[in-house]
Amino acid sequence: MTMLELTLTGADVLRPDGLEHGGELSFAAGQIQTDRAGRQIDLSGYRILPGIIDLHGDGFERHLAPRRGAMKQMTEGVIAAEAELAANGITTGVLAQFYSWEGGLRGPEFAAQVFEGIKAARPAVVTDLIPQLRFEIHLLEAYDNLPAQIAEWQVPYVVFNDHLPHERLAQGKKPPRLTGQALKAGRNPEVHWQMLKDMHARRPEVPAALDRLAAALGAAGVCLGSHDDHTEEDRVIWRNRGALISEFPETMEAAEAAKSAGDHVILGSPNVVRGGSHKGNASAVELIAMGLCDALASDYHYPSPRRAALMLEKTGLMDLSAAWALLSEGPARILGLDDRGRLESGKRADILVLDKQTHRVAATISGGQVSYMSGEIAGRFLA
Incomplete structure (x- = not known):
């Protein structure tokens, strides 16, 4: 299974110390990274949660x-x-x-x-x-x-x-x-x-x-x-x-x-x-x-x-x-x-992307691999 290298931008990211508005989250090799990795995906309008x-x-x-x-x-x-x-x-x-x-x-x-x-x-x-x-x-x-x-x-x-x-x-x-x-x-x-x-x-x-x-x-x-x-x-x-x-x-x-x-x-x-x-x-x-x-x-x-x-x-x-x-x-x-369990550097890239308006799950990433993706957000990843 292919591990993704991506930087998710523009979303509200739930960090250990609270919600970061318009933040970004990078992951590679199945783990969350401090530095940017791979190409950038604009996730404006979404929340990124553990x-x-x-x-x-x-x-x-x-x-x-x-x-x-x-x-x-x-x-x-x-x-x-x-x-x-x-x-x-x-x-x-x-x-x-x-x-x-x-x-x-x-x-x-x-x-x-x-x-x-x-x-x-x-x-x-x-x-x-x-x-x-x-x-x-x-x-x-x-x-x-x-x-x-x-x-x-x-x-x-x-x-x-x-x-x-x-x-x-x-x-x-x-x-x-x-x-x-x-x-x-x-x-x-x-x-x-x-x-x-x-x-x-x-x-x-x-x-x-x-x-x-x-x-x-x-x-x-x-x-x-x-x-x-x-x-x-x-x-x-x-x-x-x-x-x-x-x-x-x-x-x-x-x-x-x-x-x-x-x-x-x-x-x-x-x-x-x-x-x-x-x-x-x-x-x-x-x-x-x-x-x-x-x-x-x-x-x-x-x-x-x-x-x-x-x-x-x-x-x-x-x-x-x-x-x-x-x-x-x-x-x-x-x-x-x-x-x-937390979105911080070195942890597994276990990520839930949530639509801010509908509160529906838009994408799920487990260990740096996509396990679920739907609708409009898929177009952003595939663009």
């Missing part, structure tokens, strides 16, 4: 399994998903895939296909794709082999989930939508119901197994996080296991516990765009206003990170630098990606 680092997104599923059942050509699905990421200004995308007892698109078999597909696709795409494994902690039979599988799939980021309906199970009641869930997994509903009860009965075995698994993954350098923390106690338990990332905490209590201990908090950008959680959890806007957020992620909707940051700016809650840092510098810090 590329978005999306720390958690599962919107790619529609490309991998557009209809019931997995696609046979998984790599093609990953390539199609990468095109959507690029069209939304995402230059580094964490693809969050379940490894769960829930089966179907969340089952271990499908996860194996997804991770192999990501491995195969990465050399062929421009966007930096990072696989994340979302592990359902009551899948006890998976614990022994999981570290080796994670290493084979080159997964650097694991998040722990618990979607068992414990309250209903403790009461001996079938959870809502059990039949639909069972059929999606290809199971008889009664077999599925018995499986839930069996997993719930083995609940006391889970903490010790988790301790061993988290220790093994941590020793291998895997980033660890928890999902949907509800209480301060939840966060303490996960922190003690080395899971220092709190994804989408459900309450202010959990978010405060994470931040006070120096853990990282990731919130969902759709929560910001919608004006609240679709599940009735804590408002992301309120948590951001209280300083309880390190990064925003797409969750299930790739256009939302950009829209959320611009909404935060428009409402006056944050200036553009602070709002955009939740999409770039903050995520880079969480994953230890020191080579990106």
Whole structure:
């Protein structure tokens, strides 16, 4: 793939110290340069922003399994998903895939296909794709082999989930939508119901197994996080296991516990765009206003990170630098990606070009290579 050498002029450039009006940005050999490089492209009427680092997104599923059942050509699905990421200004995308007892698109078999597909696709795409494994902690039979599988799939980021309906199970009641869930997994509903009860009965075995698994993954350098923390106690338990990332905490209590201990908090950008959680959890806007957020992620909707940051700016809650840092510098810090997240010399040339009037993504450049370009701006580059 060809690395561009260009100097972008006339745009408003978001520097680490603020927005530079009518500035310019040069890049060559995949990195941002201090001196001018290559030919000049006039980007008057546009903003130049750091590329978005999306720390958690599962919107790619529609490309991998557009209809019931997995696609046979998984790599093609990953390539199609990468095109959507690029069209939304995402230059580094964490693809969050379940490894769960829930089966179907969340089952271990499908996860194996997804991770192999990501491995195969990465050399062929421009966007930096990072696989994340979302592990359902009551899948006890998976614990022994999981570290080796994670290493084979080159997964650097694991998040722990618990979607068992414990309250209903403790009461001996079938959870809502059990039949639909069972059929999606290809199971008889009664077999599925018995499986839930069996997993719930083995609940006391889970903490010790988790301790061993988290220790093994941590020793291998895997980033660890928890999902949907509800209480301060939840966060303490996960922190003690080395899971220092709190994804989408459900309450202010959990978010405060994470931040006070120096853990990282990731919130969902759709929560910001919608004006609240679709599940009735804590408002992301309120948590951001209280300083309880390190990064925003797409969750299930790739256009939302950009829209959320611009909404935060428009409402006056944050200036553009602070709002955009939740999409770039903050995520880079969480994953230890020191080579990106800011438009400064020596960093990766991860660049989002935004139309100042429409706020639509006009071009995306990842590592000095074009991953997306549309309409009028393409004429400027090709002139």
